[in-house]
Amino acid sequence: MDSTVASTGTEGKTWGGGNKPLVASYGKMMMWFFIVSDALTFSGFLAAYGFSRFKFIKEWPIADEVFTHVPFLHGQELPMIYVAFMTFVLIMSSVTMVLAVDAGHHMNKVKVTLYMFLTIIGGAIFVGSQAWEWATFIQGDYGAVQTKGGNILQFGEYVTVDGEDKFKRISIDDFAVHHSTERTQHQRKNGLWFVTEDPLPPYSVNEIYEGLAANSNILVRTQEINDEGHKTVLSREESLKWVKNNGQLVVKGANLKVNEYGTALFADFFFFITGFHGFHVFSGVVINIIIFFNVILGTYERRGSYEMVEKVGLYWHFVDLVWVFVFTFFYLV
Amino acid sequence: MAHEHKLEIFRGLWKFKSNTQKIWGVLAFLTFVTAIEVVLGIYKPDVLMHTWIDPLEGGFFATIGNIILSPFVYMKPLNLIFILLTIVKAYYITWDFMHMRDETKALRRMVVWTSVFLICYLIFILLQEGGYVYEVYFTEDALIKRDF
Numbered sequence: 001m002d003s004t005v006a007s008t009g010t011e012g013k014t015w016g017g018g019n020k021p022l023v024a025s026y027g028k029m030m031m032w033f034f035i036v037s038d039a040l041t042f043s044g045f046l047a048a049y050g051f052s053r054f055k056f057i058k059e060w061p062i063a064d065e066v067f068t069h070v071p072f073l074h075g076q077e078l079p080m081i082y083v084a085f086m087t088f089v090l091i092m093s094s095v096t097m098v099l100a101v102d103a104g105h106h107m108n109k110v111k112v113t114l115y116m117f118l119t120i121i122g123g124a125i126f127v128g129s130q131a132w133e134w135a136t137f138i139q140g141d142y143g144a145v146q147t148k149g150g151n152i153l154q155f156g157e158y159v160t161v162d163g164e165d166k167f168k169r170i171s172i173d174d175f176a177v178h179h180s181t182e183r184t185q186h187q188r189k190n191g192l193w194f195v196t197e198d199p200l201p202p203y204s205v206n207e208i209y210e211g212l213a214a215n216s217n218i219l220v221r222t223q224e225i226n227d228e229g230h231k232t233v234l235s236r237e238e239s240l241k242w243v244k245n246n247g248q249l250v251v252k253g254a255n256l257k258v259n260e261y262g263t264a265l266f267a268d269f270f271f272f273i274t275g276f277h278g279f280h281v282f283s284g285v286v287i288n289i290i291i292f293f294n295v296i297l298g299t300y301e302r303r304g305s306y307e308m309v310e311k312v313g314l315y316w317h318f319v320d321l322v323w324v325f326v327f328t329f330f331y332l333v
Numbered sequence: 334m335a336h337e338h339k340l341e342i343f344r345g346l347w348k349f350k351s352n353t354q355k356i357w358g359v360l361a362f363l364t365f366v367t368a369i370e371v372v373l374g375i376y377k378p379d380v381l382m383h384t385w386i387d388p389l390e391g392g393f394f395a396t397i398g399n400i401i402l403s404p405f406v407y408m409k410p411l412n413l414i415f416i417l418l419t420i421v422k423a424y425y426i427t428w429d430f431m432h433m434r435d436e437t438k439a440l441r442r443m444v445v446w447t448s449v450f451l452i453c454y455l456i457f458i459l460l461q462e463g464g465y466v467y468e469v470y471f472t473e474d475a476l477i478k479r480d481f
Binding site for chain 1: 356360478479
C-alpha cells in the first residue's frame with residue numbers, strides 16, 4: 001500500500017490538509033449537514049401546506065375551533081392551552097439536553113446521566129401528548145354534513161352571551177332523529193368475502209335533515225370565511241335547502257378522506273406533518289436512550305470525550321426547532 | 334478539552350457568568366416569547382386582525398411598492414408578529430442551544446445561508462402558485478364550480 005501513496009512533504013501545511021477552516025469534528029459536521037437536509041424536507045412539507053392553504057384561503061379551518069381540548073378538562077373550550085404546554089415541554093427537554101452537553105464538557109458523568117434521563121422523559125411526554133391530540137382530532141366533537149362538492153356544513157344556534165349574539169355549535173348527536181338503520185355495514189363474513197367496507201357514518205343525511213327540520217333554532221354554517229373572519233352562517237331556509245339538496249355524507253371526526261372541521265386537506269397535512277415530526281421525536285427518544293445507556297456504561301468516560309452526547313443533542317434541538325415552526329403555522333397563524 | 338462559550342446574548346446586553354446560567358437565561362427568554370404568542374393567539378386583539386395598509390393602486394410603481402411592502406399589505410399584523418417571533422425563537426435555539434454562536438463563521442454561513450436561500454425560494458414559488466390556483470378556482474370568473 002505504501003507504494004500507492006505519494007508522500008508530498010506538505011503534510012500539516014495549508015495545501016496538505018493542515019488547515020481546518022471549520023474547526024469542527026467530522027461527526028458534528030455531518031450532523032449539521034443532515035440537519036440542513038432535514039430542514040429542507042420539513043420546509044418542503046410546510047411550504048406545500050402553505051400552498052394548499054393559499055388555495056383554500058377563504059375556507060381554511062380556524063385552528064382555534066379545532067384544537068380546543070385539554071385532558072381532564074372535559075367539555076371546556078380552551079384553545080391553545082394544551083399545545084402551549086406541549087411546546088413548553090419540548091423546549092424544557094431541549095434545555096436539559098444542552099445541560100447534559102455542558103456537563104459532558106466537564107466530564108461529569110452523574111450529571112450527564114441525570115440530564116439525559118430528564119430529556120428522555122420530556123420527549124416521551126411530548127410524544128404521548130401528540131398521540132392524545134391525534135386521538136381527539138380523529139374522534140371529532142360536533143359532527144358535520146359533507147356536500148356533493150366535498151364542502152362541510154356544520155350546525156349550531158345563536159345564543160346571547162354578555163349581550164352579544166354568538167354562534168354556538170351543536171352536536172349532530174343532540175338533534176338527529178334516529179331511525180333503525182337503513183342498511184348495515186358490509187363485512188366479509190356476511191357478504192362477498194373479497195369486498196370490505198369502511199364503518200358506516202353514525203347517521204344518514206335524511207336523519208340529520210329531519211332533526212334539523214324539527215328544531216327551528218338550528219342553523220347551518222358553511223366553511224366559507226366572511227369579511228369579519230368568521231365562517232358564514234346561513235338563514236333558516238337556506239340551511240334546510242342546503243342540507244336537503246346538497247348533503248351527501250355525515251362526517252364525525254377527521255381522517256385522511258374526510259374532515260368535519262372543513263377542507264380535508266387540513267387533516268391530511270396535520271397528520272402528515274405532525275406525524276413526521278412525531279416520528280422524529282420518537283426516533284430522537286430512541287437515540288437518546290441508546291446514548292443514555294452508553295453514558296451509564298461509561299463508554300464516553302473511557303473514550304475521554306462526551307462528543308456523542310453533543311451530536312445527538314444537535315439532533316434533539318433540531319426537532320425542537322421544527323416544532324417551533326409547526327406550532328406557528330398549524331396553531332397560531 | 335477547551336470548550337469556550339460566548340457568554341452574552343442580545344449583542345452583549347445580557348451577560349452570563351457560566352454556560353449553565355446562559356442556558357437558563359435563554360430558556361427564560363424563549364418561554365417569555367412563547368407566552369406572548371399564546372396570549373396573542375387566545376385574545377387576538379382587533380387592532381392586529383386587519384392589515385394596516387391597503388394595496389397601493391395605479392401603475393408600475395404601485396405594484397413594485399406592493400411587492401416590497403407585501404408583508405404589511407397582504408398579511409394581518411398578528412400573523413406577521415407570529416412569524417417574526419418564531420424566527421427569533423429559531424435564532425436563539427440554533428445559536429445558544431445548538432452552540433452555533435461558538436462555531437466558526439464559515440460553518441455558520443454554510444448552514445444558515447444554504448437553508449435560508451433554498452427555503453425562501455421554495456416558499457415564494459409555492460405560495461405564489463397557491464394564490465394563482467385560488468384565483469382560478471374561487472374568484473367570480475372561475476371556470477370550475479366547487480360549492481354544490
